Amino acid sequence: MKGNEQSGISRKDFVKQFSLGLGALGTGVFFPNMLSANFVEGTTLNPKKVLVIGAGLSGLAAAWELKNSGHQVTLIEARSRPGGRVSTIREPFADGLYAEEGAAAYSSSYTHALKFINEFGLEKIPLAFPDTAITYHLNGNIINVKPGETVNWPYNLTAEEQELGPMGLVQKYILNTLPNEIGMPHMWDKAPLIHLDQISLEEYLKKQGASEGAVKLIKNTQWFAEVPGSTSGLSMAVSDSGLFMGGTPFILKGGNDSLPRELAKSMKDNINYNTVVSKIYDDGNKVIVSARQDGRIKDFTADKVVATFPLKVLENIDFKPSLSPEKKKAIKDIPVINLTRTYVQVDSPFWMENNVSGMAFTDLPVGNITPIVNSNGISDKPAILESIVAGPSAPRLESQDKEKTITRMKSEMKKLYPDIGEHFMKGHVKGWSTDPYALGGPSWPAPGDVTSHLRNLQEPHGNIHFAGEHTSILRSTMEGALRSGVRAAKEIHENV
Known part of the structure; x- marks a missing residue:
């Protein structure tokens, strides 16, 4: 997620946001920062x-x-x-706009990254929660969820699961159930962590009592759950839950x-x-x-x-x-997870007129959508709606002409933003599986x-x-x- 700078979030507000199903967040609440740094020490007497x-x-x-x-x-x-694959693009966008083609965010739990970030005095911008509605297109339904609003999620969920929403489900079935050792990546090959490699994320969720509907809701709203049946439970636990979500996410000013x-x-x-x-x-x-x-x-x-x-x-x-x-x-x-990112530049963040954030989580071919606005939040300047498609469908998108991909993604976005055609300026596509120096995500x-x-x-x-x-x-x-x-x-x- 992207947003304006903020100083942080209290535990009370965090739990409140959990209930809104806002997607994955760094918390710094549930897991201690046990990720110690370990760098090269001393000067060699035998240089190579x-x-x-x-x-x-x-x-x-x-x-x-x-x-x-x-x-x-x-x-x-x-x-x-x-x-x-840490790639910030500034062309062909309007002045002041830039977007990430690859790695989307750092976390305050990233000890090695912080060493270098601090070394160069780079400015960190914490990711903020939207203060207007987030749009969901799930199971044929469009839902705009305002902060604090309770909605009817369009899946066959238990009464408790309905009340919890997407991030509440992540808290209940993942964050509250994983062992504390997920904050100790050096323990990956020892019990209890090593046993998590034998099951998929989907199997893990079901073992904790998640319904089929809950698994689908998590899949369509969480970046780490795109292919739940093909994701190592150990990788999810240590990399996503213990590391990224064990701290506050941030981006770097300027990209x-x-x-x-x-x-x-x-x-x-x-x-x-x-x-x-x-x-x-x-x-x-x-x-x-x-x-x-x-x-x-x-x-x-x-x-x-x-x-x-x-x-x-x-x-x-x-x-x-x-x-x-x-x-x-x-x-x-x-395996690698393939990623196709399509950027649709519009003449203004027109969605603000409808009191929605521009952020969307969907089960549509357009994937999930992130709004990118001018760094000063100026509402009459060009903005971007970024589509992120991950998993098996990404290479199929990349095999076609980029203009066709832009047209298709713009058409899918129209289901969420009906006025997008009136504001469209240009588009850009980054497909990592066709990048000769990456060949995938x-x-x-x-x-x-x-x-x-x-x-x-x-x-x-x-x-x-x-x-x-x-x-x-x-x-x-x-x-x-x-x-x-x-x-x-x-x-x-x-x-x-």
Whole structure:
């Protein structure tokens, strides 16, 4: 969610908002912050020449830690910018408008992110609750829910479930039932957390007594429940409930890419952009990385390599010697969740005239909708309605012409905002499965995947170390990416 700056929310107000079904929120109420930071310590007496592949958050964190510890670091990045899937777009929007193509929010529980955010003095903007109605399109019904209003949710729910609403259901069936260890990600491979990997989010909800209708309501209103039957209960518990919802969510003023841009700026002399890696050869003494840079093949040589390719890109890299069968299987088997984001710019936030927030949760092909307004909240300036479609339908959207996607999403939005055609200016589409340097959204382990594959994803391959959110129990988060980069840096620094 996005909104104007606010100082925080009291427990009383939080519980009140829970009953409104506003979607996932960082709370800082139910879970203590047990996510301790663990960075590289000391300056090396035996500096290594390290090549970091990828200038996303994981690569930037690894490079930062290694450089500050005395190692000789070079970063190579396929794109012309840093950040990877942390991507803030400012074009083609009107002046003052920007939107996030990738990672949507940080949390005050993100210890590693906070270290870097504070290091660069970046301004945090807490996410605010809308003070006008949120729109729901569920099971053929359109409902505008005002703050404090009780509504009839259009599913077969128990009387208690009806009273609770979407976030009340999350509180009852998830937050109140998970073990305290969800705030201790290092405990992921021990009881009681490890047992959660054997069941899906949907199975977990039903074990706690959730009705079929409650599962559907949670699915259509919560970002982490898009594919409840294919989501590891462990990943949901640690990454979504214990981490993100264990703190207050916020965005960075000027865009979430402010963090990777500042990290990259501090290492600008160490970064090579527009450099696409194809082969990595480790002869036991040094590593040779072959890449295409400005249309020509260029080889980079290093003592150690940190590889931060996204999962589906990693499948296409030629490693010699070949990766272990266990690592290959892990790379192939771990799913990613595909995301298509469509941005419809309008000449003004016209929905305000009807006393609705512009935010919508739906079971329509348009997915969920977030309003993005001028940072000063000026009502007569252009604004954006952003559609987020996640899961199996996203790649199908991306396979068609972008103008067709914009037209279709605008048509779906018209069911919620009948006047949108009169205000439409332009559109933009970001499909992550068609992005050649991502080939999909973040990792999304299914039941059993964490137990079977996480250790193999983390394991070094000779002089090649691996990082990325998919190598962290904190999957699909910026914090997970940062921590994975620090972990890879520590492996190199402490074993030189």
